[in-house]
Amino acid sequence: MNCLKSAIAFFAAVTTLPAMAADLAPVAPLPEAPLTQQDSVYDWTGFYIGAGGGTGYLLDSVSIPLIGVSTVGGVGGRGFFGKVTAGYDHMFSNGIVVGAAVSGRYGDVETSWTVPLLTGSVTADYGIDVTGRLGYAITPRTLAYVLGGYSWQHFELSTPFAALSTTWEDSGFVAGLGLETAVTDHWTWSSEYRYSQYSGTTLGPLGNISIDPVTHTFHTSINYRFGGGPSGIQRNAFVHDWNGLKVGGAISAGISVNELTALGGLVTFDGLATEGFLGEINVGYDREFGERWVAGVMLAAEYVGFSSSFSALGATATVEADDFGFDALLRAGYKVNDYTLGYVIGGYTWQRLSASGTGIGLAASTTVDVNALTVGAGTELALSEKTSAYIEYRYTDYEDVSFGLLTLEPSSHTVRVQQF
Numbered sequence: 001m002n003c004l005k006s007a008i009a010f011f012a013a014v015t016t017l018p019a020m021a022a023d024l025a026p027v028a029p030l031p032e033a034p035l036t037q038q039d040s041v042y043d044w045t046g047f048y049i050g051a052g053g054g055t056g057y058l059l060d061s062v063s064i065p066l067i068g069v070s071t072v073g074g075v076g077g078r079g080f081f082g083k084v085t086a087g088y089d090h091m092f093s094n095g096i097v098v099g100a101a102v103s104g105r106y107g108d109v110e111t112s113w114t115v116p117l118l119t120g121s122v123t124a125d126y127g128i129d130v131t132g133r134l135g136y137a138i139t140p141r142t143l144a145y146v147l148g149g150y151s152w153q154h155f156e157l158s159t160p161f162a163a164l165s166t167t168w169e170d171s172g173f174v175a176g177l178g179l180e181t182a183v184t185d186h187w188t189w190s191s192e193y194r195y196s197q198y199s200g201t202t203l204g205p206l207g208n209i210s211i212d213p214v215t216h217t218f219h220t221s222i223n224y225r226f227g228g229g230p231s232g233i234q235r236n237a238f239v240h241d242w243n244g245l246k247v248g249g250a251i252s253a254g255i256s257v258n259e260l261t262a263l264g265g266l267v268t269f270d271g272l273a274t275e276g277f278l279g280e281i282n283v284g285y286d287r288e289f290g291e292r293w294v295a296g297v298m299l300a301a302e303y304v305g306f307s308s309s310f311s312a313l314g315a316t317a318t319v320e321a322d323d324f325g326f327d328a329l330l331r332a333g334y335k336v337n338d339y340t341l342g343y344v345i346g347g348y349t350w351q352r353l354s355a356s357g358t359g360i361g362l363a364a365s366t367t368v369d370v371n372a373l374t375v376g377a378g379t380e381l382a383l384s385e386k387t388s389a390y391i392e393y394r395y396t397d398y399e400d401v402s403f404g405l406l407t408l409e410p411s412s413h414t415v416r417v418q419q420f
Contacts, residue, residue, distance in 0.1 A: 041137045041235055042182040044097045046227025050085040050190070055395070056109045056217035057255040057413045058124050059273050076257035076273025077122065078413065081107025085221060095137040095233060097145065103129045109215065114268040120159035124215065127153035129174050129194075139339040140235050142181040142381050149174055151196045155213070157203070170213065172198035177417070178219075179379045179391055181340040185229045189336060191220045191379045191391060193415040195253070216255050216275070218393040218415055220377070240339065240382035242288045250280040250392075254414030256306055261407045276306035278414065282327075292335045294343070300327040304351070323367070325351035327374060339382040346375040349396050370410070372398040378416075392416045 058077035087101025105127055112121040128151070135145025151174040156167045178192025193216075200212035255275040261268050279302065286296030303324050326349075333343025349372040378392030398410040 040140060040230040041091075041095060041233040042141050042143075043227055043229055043231035044089045044091040044099075044135075044137065044143055044225075045231075046225055047088050048086070048188075048223050048225040050087075050221040050223035051083070052085075052190075052219060052221025053080065053082040053107075054217055054219040055080050055393070055413070056107070056124075056215050057257060057273070058109045058111060058122075059214050059216070059255055059275055075111055076255065077109055077111030077124070078257050078411070079107055079109035079123075081105045081109065081217070083219065083221065085223070089133075091137065091231065091233075093233060097135040097137065097143055098133070099135075100130075100132050103131070105129075109217075112268075114266075120157065120164070122211075123156045123158065124153055124213070125156055127151065129196075131174060135180075137233070138383070139381065140237070141337045142179060142340050144177075144179055144381070146177045147175070147192070147194075151198070153196070153198060153213075153215075155201075155211075166203060168201050168203070170198040170201055172196060177391070179340075179381060180223070181336055181379070181381075182228070183336050186225050188223045188225060188228075189221070189342065190223060191218075191377075191393075193218055193253075193391065193393070214275075216253070216413060216415070218413075238382075238385050240385055240388065242286055242294050242335075242341070242382075245283070245285050247283045248281070248418050250282070250300075250416040250418035252278045252280065252414045252416040254278065254306075254412055256410060256412040258411075259409040261409070262405055264405075272408075274306035276304070278302050278304045280416065280418070282418075286331075294333045294335065294341055296331055298327070298329045298331065298345070300329070302326070304353075323352045325349060329374065333380070341380040341382075342378075343380065344375070344377050345392070345394070346373070348372075349374045349398075351396075351398065368401055370398045370401060372396045390416075390418050392418070 056079065058079075059075070083103050083105040085101055085103040087099055089097050089099030091097045106125065109124040110121050111123075113119070129149060131147045131149035133145045133147040135143045138144045150171065152169065152171045154167065154169050157165055159165050174194050174196040176192050176194035178190055180188050180190035182188050196215045196217070198213050200210060203209045203211070253275075254277075255273055258272045259268065260272055280300050281302075282298055282300035284296055284298035286294055288294050301324065327347065329345050329347035331343050331345040333341045335341050350369070351372060352367065352369050374394055374396045376392055376394035378390050380388050380390040382388050392415070394412075394414050394416065396412045396414075398412075401408045401410065
């Protein structure tokens with residue numbers, strides 16, 4: 001529940017970023033021309049700096065030869081981080097943008113456990129990404145892009161015993177996608193998803209434990225651009241209708257982390273993780289209030305496919321969570337310009353999870369229905385008078401599930417890309 005409170009605070013902060021940037025002074029705003037005249041593309045060429053933060057989940061594949069565990073494919077962790085960025089972009093006359101950036105981050109994306117005489121954690125604390133990006137000015141004031149490059153991460157294993165504590169560094173690649181929108185001539189707001197995979201390490205002093213980590217992170221930032229302002233590129237302007245009924249579909253990547261509690265709290269592990277994809281169809285209704293505010297409702301049905309694996313003492317088991325659910329959500333947003341809506345979303349989720357495991361000729365399965373609270377934040381981008389697309393982060397906190405002396409506290413972290 002502490003994680004949920006922190007997540008809610010994070011989402012509240014996300015929604016204040018566009019308004020904060022819009023209120024910063026002294027900055028000359030972009031001309032408030034009539035909607036049909038807002039056809040000059042923002043100039044993305046130039047240097048920029050930025051600051052922000054995000055939330056992330058860590059997934060480790062762990063091998064422990066000393067006790068016969070060859071692979072645990074679902075050791076997960078979660079937490080928050082802050083970041084700073086410096087970069088340069090160049091926009092061509094056709095609206096294509098290429099650029100490079102360096103970002104540094106510091107946080108507490110952590111896996112933790114408690115067993116008698118041994119409490120510990122593994123934390124991804126600080127790191128650096130060096131990335132290139134390729135984008136397109138999809139509307140006069142918003143850039144859609146993909147990114148990729150090099151990632152370096154520092155990890156810390158902490159226990160009460162110095163002989164069982166250590167730090168190490170790892171490197172790998174990062175890939176992602178995002179949206180950046182101009183709020184004024186010099187200030188922009190960006191939201192993006194990143195997936196990082198590291199080469200892995202072996203901790204010899206701890207019995208040759210092997211750890212191969214990946215991370216799923218959602219970032220939001222405000223940026224100051226030393227160039228900016230209108231460019232010489234013109235687009236056909238349009239007025240998007242934010243009011244009315246809408247239908248759409250989304251695809252999503254994500255990770256679920258389950259906190260395990262056993263023996264009345266004597267043993268805890270946060271957490272057991274699975275990762276995978278989901279598909280969603282939805283219907284909603286939005287209404288615009290005044291010139292900038294939008295509120296609405298959404299009903300969605302989704303299918304989930306997450307999995308993880310475990311191998312020990314010659315036995316191999318796979319756990320797959322594949323089933324369906326639905327969401328009943330409310331959202332409220334603010335138009336940072338005439339083509340871009342920043343919003344928060346939240347409400348009720350119901351999920352049916354069918355989990356199955358196999359190993360050395362044995363098989364087991366179970367099905368459970370769970371209720372949950374979902375909160376999130378996103379950016380919706382108007383593509384024409386009637387169509388739009390968004391990138392959105394959601395955190396879902398499920399009710400506890402009990403299996404005798406074992407209690408699971410599930411949660412999930414997903415990033416959705418959708419078109420209405």
